[in-house]
Amino acid sequence: MYVAAKGGEKAIRNAHKLLAKRRRGNKNLPSVTLEQIASQLSLAVDRVMAEGSLYDTHLAALAIKQARGDLIEAIFLIRAFRTTLPRFGASQPLDTGDMLVRRRVSATFKDLPGGQLLGPTFDYTHRLLDTSLATADQAGEVDDQANAAPALSDAADAASKMPRVTDLIGAEGLIEASPVDAGGEPFDITRAPVSFPVDRATRLQTLARGDEGYLLALGYSTQRGYARSHPFVGEIRFGDVEVILDVPELGFPVSIGEVQVTECQMVNQFKGSAAEPPQFTRGYGLVFGQCERKAMSMALVERALRWQELGEEPGAPAQDEEFVLSHCDNVQATGFVEHLKLPHYVDFQAELDLVRRMRAEASGKPAADEMKEAAE
Amino acid sequence: MPNDSKNSSHHNEIAARQAALATLARARRDELESMLAHLAPLPVAGDLRPAEVGLVMLRGRTGGDGAPFNLGEATVSRAAIRVEGGATGFGYRLGRDVAAARHGALIDALWQDARRRDAVEAALAPVRARLATEARTVRAETAATKVDFFTLVRGED
Numbered sequence: 001m002y003v004a005a006k007g008g009e010k011a012i013r014n015a016h017k018l019l020a021k022r023r024r025g026n027k028n029l030p031s032v033t034l035e036q037i038a039s040q041l042s043l044a045v046d047r048v049m050a051e052g053s054l055y056d057t058h059l060a061a062l063a064i065k066q067a068r069g070d071l072i073e074a075i076f077l078i079r080a081f082r083t084t085l086p087r088f089g090a091s092q093p094l095d096t097g098d099m100l101v102r103r104r105v106s107a108t109f110k111d112l113p114g115g116q117l118l119g120p121t122f123d124y125t126h127r128l129l130d131t132s133l134a135t136a137d138q139a140g141e142v143d144d145q146a147n148a149a150p151a152l153s154d155a156a157d158a159a160s161k162m163p164r165v166t167d168l169i170g171a172e173g174l175i176e177a178s179p180v181d182a183g184g185e186p187f188d189i190t191r192a193p194v195s196f197p198v199d200r201a202t203r204l205q206t207l208a209r210g211d212e213g214y215l216l217a218l219g220y221s222t223q224r225g226y227a228r229s230h231p232f233v234g235e236i237r238f239g240d241v242e243v244i245l246d247v248p249e250l251g252f253p254v255s256i257g258e259v260q261v262t263e264c265q266m267v268n269q270f271k272g273s274a275a276e277p278p279q280f281t282r283g284y285g286l287v288f289g290q291c292e293r294k295a296m297s298m299a300l301v302e303r304a305l306r307w308q309e310l311g312e313e314p315g316a317p318a319q320d321e322e323f324v325l326s327h328c329d330n331v332q333a334t335g336f337v338e339h340l341k342l343p344h345y346v347d348f349q350a351e352l353d354l355v356r357r358m359r360a361e362a363s364g365k366p367a368a369d370e371m372k373e374a375a376e
Numbered sequence: 377m378p379n380d381s382k383n384s385s386h387h388n389e390i391a392a393r394q395a396a397l398a399t400l401a402r403a404r405r406d407e408l409e410s411m412l413a414h415l416a417p418l419p420v421a422g423d424l425r426p427a428e429v430g431l432v433m434l435r436g437r438t439g440g441d442g443a444p445f446n447l448g449e450a451t452v453s454r455a456a457i458r459v460e461g462g463a464t465g466f467g468y469r470l471g472r473d474v475a476a477a478r479h480g481a482l483i484d485a486l487w488q489d490a491r492r493r494d495a496v497e498a499a500l501a502p503v504r505a506r507l508a509t510e511a512r513t514v515r516a517e518t519a520a521t522k523v524d525f526f527t528l529v530r531g532e533d
Contacts, residue, residue, distance in 0.1 A: 055434065055450035056471065082431060088452055090433040093444040100511055102518055116523040164440050178442025186435065186445045200438055201445035208436075208447050240514075243450065243470060245432055250466055252390050255398035256432075257470035259450060263440060286436045288448055 023068050037061035046260070046289025047071055051330060052078030053190075053209040055259050055288050072211075072330050079331050092244040092253060096263045096286070097164055100240040103290075106165050107233040108267060114162035119238065120290075165235035166265045166282065175234075175267065175280040196322045203305055203325060208287060210328030212294040218318045219300035227304040227316035231283070234267035238290050262287050266299035273311060281310055396487050396500060400480035401469040403503045408479035411499040415492070419459040421482055427455035427467075427474035453477035463488045 024031065038045055038061040048060040052075045060078060067073035103119025106112050118124075169175045179200060186201040194202065207215065222228060240258040247254050264285035272278035283303025285295035304318040318324060327333060400408070412418060429451060436447040455467040455478040465485025467477035487496040 050448070053448035054431075055448065058471070059451065082449060085451070086428075086430045087449070088430040088432050088454065090446070091435055091450075093435040093437045094447070096436070096440045100514060102514060103521075105523075117518050118521040118523060119518055166439065167441070178437065178439030181437070181443045186443070188433065188446050190446075190449075201443060204436070204438060204445040205447070208445075243432070243434060245452070245468060247466065247468060249456065252394060254394060254401070254466075254468050256401045256452060256468045258402075259434065259470070261436075261447075265440065282439055284439050286440075286447055 023066070032065060034058055034061040034065065037064055043290060044069075044071060046291050047212060047294070048074045048078060050288040050291050050294060051075045051209055051211060052082070053288075054078050054082045072334050076331050076334065089245060089248075092246065094241045094243070094259075094261065096237065096241055096261065097167070098161060098242070099237060099261075099263075100258070101162055101237055102239040102260075104162060104235065104237040104239075105233070106235045109165055109168070109234075112165055112168065112235075162237075164237075164265065166267070169234075169267075169280065173279065176282055178282075194325070196325075198321065198325065200302075200306070203302060203321070204284065204286070206325045206328060207285075207298045207302055210298070211330035211333070212291065212297065214328050214330070214333075215297035215301055216293060218304075218324060219297035221316065222300050222304045222318045227307065227312075227319045229281070229283075229300075229303050229312075230269040231300055231303065232267045233296065234265035234282070236262065236264050236292060236295065238262040238292065260289055262289065262291050262295040264292070264295035264299040266296070266303055268303050271310060271312070281306070393484070393487065396496065397466070397468070397480070397484060399500045399503050399507070400467065400483055402507055403476070403480070403500075405473055405476040405479070407503050407506075408476055408483065411483060411496075411503075412479060414499050415483070415486055415495060418482070418486075419461060421457045421459045421465075421485065423478075424456040424458045424464055425454075427453065427478045427481075429453050429472045429474060455481040457481045457485060459485045461489075 038057045041061075041064065042057075044064055045057055045060045048063055048071055049055050049057065051071075052060065052063070054060075059081065060074065063074035063077040063081075064071065066077060101114075101117060101119075103121060104114065104117045106116065110116070166175060166178075170177060186205070187199060189202060189205050194206075198206075223231070238260065240260055242258055243256050244253045245256050246252075262285075266283035266285070268281045268283060270278040270280050281303065283299040283301075283306070285297070285299035285302065287295045287298065301318055301324060304316065305321050305324060307314055307319045312319075314320075403411070431449040432452045433449050434447045435444045437444055450470055451472050453467070453469055453472055453474045453476065455474065456464065457478065458464045459482070463485045465481040465483070465488070467480030467482075467484060469477050469480060483496060483499075486492045
């Protein structure tokens with residue numbers, strides 16, 4: 001039961017003033033700018049955009065600053081903001097095959113057309129703290145590769161279109177095809193209540209904005225044997241894709257800019273059936289920004305959720321659609337967990353009375369009426 | 377056939393306008409301001425619809441090429457203006473810079489004026505050059521991180 005609590009206005013006001021002061025930190029240091037956050041903490045910005053489900057780097061940077069670096073709080077701020085804006089429409093589906101690729105690797109095909117492009121990755125770093133970054137300004141020490149390798153640009157220009165790995169093995173029929181676009185509008189979890197079971201599009205939308213840590217844990221669980229599906233990274237690619245919007249007043253589509261996304265094509269084990277010969281199956285991950293861990297986790301979980309369609313045995317947590325999808329939103333989760341710290345005095349009073357009565361009944365004595373009340 | 381050639385020139389005109397709109401959507405506000413300065417004198421223009429910020433739901437495709445799903449939203453600014461004489465211009469761009477969207481709409485209206493089109497195309501050229509350079513730089517930077525497995529062959533005779 002929820003009962004309004006009154007009072008505390010002055011304390012709340014002062015607490016928020018104190019929050020602002022602590023957020024600002026040491027006043028002898030310059031306030032961090034949104035441009036600094038967006039350009040130097042770009043992976044935090046990407047995570048806030050992905051899980052906030054709103055692509056806007058400047059807003060995500062603002063949210064991170066306001067939230068003092070608490071990313072879930074920042075994601076909450078972004079989700080709240082998006083509810084204030086009207087929706088103009090939906091884009092044409094992004095074409096990840098036509099990406100300005102900034103990174104693209106395959107763990108399954110060494111010599112894929114277009115090559116393995118490591119891009120800006122933490123992979124193969126030694127995970128040793130770099131004390132040179134502790135000095136205030138090391139901008140001059142960054143090797144500007146673009147200037148160092150101008151000769152590459154002509155060759156690079158030629159290879160702008162890079163086929164997806166799944167298209168390459170797909171051509172042999174060894175991998176299942178993507179579900180056919182029947183032309184319908186995909187379900188939108190932000191517009192209509194979800195009732196289970198849901199279709200694959202609904203799962204993908206839910207997972208794309210789901211909590212990275214939660215999906216990482218569930219994805220990991222599938223690798224450890226809870227719904228094992230022998231995954232390989234068919235391909236991970238990260239880069240810029242064009243956003244094309246059909247504009248009714250113009251009568252033709254317009255390209256309105258680029259967004260960065262990470263795509264993961266997980267290639268999993270085959271089973272086959274009476275109707276279909278054995279072939280590789282797939283899990284798909286697509287996330288705003290450079291969020292590779294999230295895209296991979298999403299693809300693992302997405303694959304695990306397809307157990308029924310692929311005739312697999314159920315029983316693992318990552319296969320439980322309702323459980324997985326109902327708990328992956330960190331804004332919902334934090335809202336319900338954190339509301340526990342708000343005043344519950346009246347609820348607790350009722351419980352207190354109950355436990356006293358039970359104890360009194362157990363001991364055979366009447367409950368003492370003069371007990372102090374918990375509620376003020 | 378006259379009808380076909382008329383259709384095809386209409387298609388070419390739409391394609392050219394789409395290309396201009398795509399460049400305007402990617403132009404920074406300072407670039408749009410300098411374009412407008414170059415295109416002066418400017419006609420009087422009124423808002424057909426006040427410039428505003430809203431959301432567009434970005435969609436992806438299952439598996440990259442399959443059935444669509446809703447990935448997440450993006451902020452979009454849009455503006456619609458009408459210049460004296462009748463042409464209407466539209467500006468749509470990612471982000472929340474409504475002033476830039478309005479500048480884009482005005483330039484789109486100017487582009488539709490056959491007497492001004494060459495000047496607008498010329499003003500778009502530096503933006504196109506910047507965008508091409510940026511993409512080329514990304515490709516070069518990325519190409520420098522290309523793994524060459526053939527260098528891993530052991531150095532035995």
